[in-house]
Amino acid sequence: MQFIETIKISEGYPCHLEFHIRRMQETLQSMGMPMPELQAGLFLPPAGLRNGVVKCRVVYDPAGICGVEFAAYRPRVIRALKVVDDDDIVYPYKSADRSMLMKLYEKRGDCDDVLIVKDGFLTDTSYSNVVLSRRGEFYTPDTYLLDGTKRRFLLQQGLIRACPVRVADLYTYDRVYLINAMLDLEDEVAIPVDRIVK
Structure with missing residues (x-):
């Protein structure tokens, strides 16, 4: 592997x-x-x-x-996310085999990427961890699939907080930011929650 x-x-x-x-x-x-x-x-x-x-x-x-x-490097343009459910997905290591993520990505419809939900909780997109903002505070789901390096860094710096985020609570937040090794919060790869399609 x-x-x-x-x-x-x-x-x-x-x-x-x-x-x-x-x-x-x-x-x-x-x-x-x-x-x-x-x-x-x-x-x-x-x-x-x-x-x-x-x-x-x-x-x-x-x-x-x-x-x-x-x-x-050129960042992807993300204008909308499609919520997809997969209660069986497991992706704890950054494997070269991304087939399970790609199967979910194919369900994005007219959106640019998917927001993966497992057992009713938000996890990641097909290529990033997520951070949600609300009233100037930043949160990341504690139900991630892959513990990304940028996620770890931001948590260590105290810039974001980990907490459970149910899909039912998604619209209590303002925006969703996509973060990974190439994308930081200040890169503003983010969309308003009303552009997340269930």
């Missing part, structure tokens, strides 16, 4: 690298495998990609690093 770590490179510098390395360690430890040695310069993009924001995609497995790719 292969896993992926997506790392934001800003002006040639990897962001929140310690969070990514920790998640790689935890993923491999869950399989009883040690962390492979990371070569110096592994996360250094080629000369033509050392300015601006670059997406670094690391593919690894229990035997070691399988490949590293770099690409200029």
Whole structure:
């Protein structure tokens, strides 16, 4: 089984690298495998990609690093989300096999992505954790599928709080922000809750 770590490179510098390395360690430890040695310069993009924001995609497995790719980053445009239910979905590690997420993504209809609900509680979109705002406060569901590195960072900094968020309570919030290693709260990839389709 292969896993992926997506790392934001800003002006040639990897962001929140310690969070990514920790998640790689935890993923491999869950399989009883040690962390492979990371070569110096592994996360250094080629000369033509050392300015601006670059997406670094690391593919690894229990035997070691399988490949590293770099690409200029352009965020997806998200205008609406479709609520989809799946009480059986499990995605605790950032696996290269995203087939279960893609099956749900295909149910988005005219929306740009899906907001996955499990057992009546909000989890994630097909590619991000979510943060909800209400009266200037920020919350993230404690029923996430994948414990994202940006989510961990924002919780550690006290910028967001984790709490249960039932789908029935969704419209008591103002907006839903999408966060992941490439997207922060200030990037404003967010939509009003009235653009979330049930």
